[in-house]
Each structure stands twice: as structure tokens, then as C-alpha cells.
Amino acid sequence: MAREIVLDTETTGFDPKTGDRLIEVGCIEIDDLLPTGRTFHRLVNPDRLIPEGAIKVHGITDDKVKDAPRFHEIVGDLMEFIGDAPVIAHNAAFDRNFIDAEYALCGRTLMPADRWIDTLALAQKRFPGMANSLDALCKRFKISLVERTLHGALIDARLLAEVYLQLKGGKERVLDLSVGRAVAGAGQTGAAQILRAARPRPLAPRSTPEEQARHLAFLQATLKDRSLWAAYGLDVEGETTPA
Known part of the structure; x- marks a missing residue:
């Protein structure tokens, strides 16, 4: 998985074409869907x-930005941080319009449109007809909003990074599937050994001896050639079949 940048902006309004400007930008670097810090x-x-x-x-007043640098003074650092990575934003068209407008004012080359990944579009595809704002997604994925009393570029980028992880498969994608891969490539006898080793302390049977006997008789009579265990080299009694 390539390096990616999660980005959020705060602005004076909704449209740079009417004179609105960017007043805050926050970015989080992620690698293989994990924050690098x-x-x-x-x-x-x-x-x-x-x-x-x-x-x-967003709570950003004129007084808070009166001594802040102009965009042309920070654009080089921003571009260096982003590099050639894809840029992830929620309702990406909004952030892209402002970044493009500020880049243009500085005479900088705009980022290609295909480098922008819109998490709103990802969420709408996964949850059609549902509320898919950043707040709504955080609540849906049980991501804490305790630090977010107002919008803020870096806070929102952190939240969006967590949302993006969930939209891309969440914690399930880091589950260890080594046993499954080993079973698939080990052959029948080897697969049986791996399956036995996967649980070092097997659970005690919950069925009675009489129930086990009836179940075994049923398998032997009707399902011997179609038993699930046959695919792993086990016969209906749980023993390894000859390779």
C-alpha cells in the first residue's frame, strides 16, 4: 500500500471564486493505512x-491569523510534505477547490484530479441513502469526538484518517490469515496437521458418547464422500486419510 496524505482545510467561506481564502490546513501521513506520526x-x-x-x-478569528504566514510562505513546505502521494479528503471537491486556488495564486502546478480520493464518495457507495458527514461516520464507526468542539483542520484530518481506515476494511484487514494461507498451500496431509496445531488446547466435546456415535453413523452412511473434512485430508472419524 502506497503512502497517502489525509488533508483537511478551514476557510473564510464556501467558494474561492468569490474571494474566500484558506486559513488553516492540516495533514496526516499514513502508510499502509496506519498513521506514521x-x-x-x-x-x-x-x-x-x-x-x-x-x-x-471553526473558531478561527482575525486575531488568531493576523500574525500567521501567507499561503505563499508555507506552500513549499506543504508541497514537500504531500510529495507525490494521493490526497484523501472528505467532500474532496471543496478542499481541492481551495488548494487549487491557492496554488494558482502562487503560480504553482496544481495536483492532478486523479490524485484526490473522496471519502464522502466512498461512504455514499457503502452507505447509500444514509447521513455520511464526517460526524455521522465517526458516530457510525464509534470514533470518539470528545476532542472536537469546533471544526479544526488537524483534528478533522485525524478523525478522517480513522474513518478512512474503517471505509477501507477497518481492523479486519490486519487480521493474521497465515493459518488460512498455510492450509491452502499445504496439501491434504499437511493441512490436517496445521488445523490440529492451530488450537494447541482443543475444546472438550459437549456432546454425549451416544450423540457422537449417532453422528458418526450418519456421516459414514450418507456423507463420507462429501464431508467437509475430506477437503482437509480427514475422514469422518477425524483421522488423516492416506495422501
Whole structure:
């Protein structure tokens, strides 16, 4: 799995074409769907006033960004952090529009559209007709929102990284399937030995001797050639069949 960057932005409004600007960017580096610990976070002076409605969303005031660098002062560091990795964002068109607008103002080459991965589109495909905001997905996947009283680029990027892991298969993808792979390639006799070794302390039978005898008679009479165990080199009595 290639290196990927989870990105979130905060802005003065909804549309860079009307003069809105980026005021915060946060990135999380992940490798093989696991955070590496490397992050990128900057506040940005937008050279314009931040509307009250936007402040209610992210809590970033004019005073907080008055001494922050302009975007052209941090764009080199941002581009170096992202490198050539795919960029993951929620409702990616929004973040992409602002990143593209800021890159263009700096005379920088825009990132190709196919490098952007939209987790909103992934969520809509997996949960059609359901609420798929970042908050809704965090609640659905039981990801804690305790640190998130307001939107924030780095906080939201951290949450999105966890959501992205779940959308890509969650913790199931890191389960150890070595036994299954070994069984598949070991042949009948070898597979039987692996299956026996997989549980070092077998569970005691819950059935009575009479029930076991009736079950064995049923298998011998009707299912000997179609028994599940035959695929692993075991006969209906649980013994290894000749190779």
C-alpha cells in the first residue's frame, strides 16, 4: 500500500471564486493505512476579514491569523510534505477547490484530479441513502469526538484518517490469515496437521458418547464422500486419510 496524505482545510467561506481564502490546513501521513506520526499543520493569514458565520464553525478569528504566514510562505513546505502521494479528503471537491486556488495564486502546478480520493464518495457507495458527514461516520464507526468542539483542520484530518481506515476494511484487514494461507498451500496431509496445531488446547466435546456415535453413523452412511473434512485430508472419524 502506497503512502497517502489525509488533508483537511478551514476557510473564510464556501467558494474561492468569490474571494474566500484558506486559513488553516492540516495533514496526516499514513502508510499502509496506519498513521506514521508525521503531520503538517499551519494557520494562514487570508488577507481578508473572516465572516462571523465561518468563525462559528471553526473558531478561527482575525486575531488568531493576523500574525500567521501567507499561503505563499508555507506552500513549499506543504508541497514537500504531500510529495507525490494521493490526497484523501472528505467532500474532496471543496478542499481541492481551495488548494487549487491557492496554488494558482502562487503560480504553482496544481495536483492532478486523479490524485484526490473522496471519502464522502466512498461512504455514499457503502452507505447509500444514509447521513455520511464526517460526524455521522465517526458516530457510525464509534470514533470518539470528545476532542472536537469546533471544526479544526488537524483534528478533522485525524478523525478522517480513522474513518478512512474503517471505509477501507477497518481492523479486519490486519487480521493474521497465515493459518488460512498455510492450509491452502499445504496439501491434504499437511493441512490436517496445521488445523490440529492451530488450537494447541482443543475444546472438550459437549456432546454425549451416544450423540457422537449417532453422528458418526450418519456421516459414514450418507456423507463420507462429501464431508467437509475430506477437503482437509480427514475422514469422518477425524483421522488423516492416506495422501
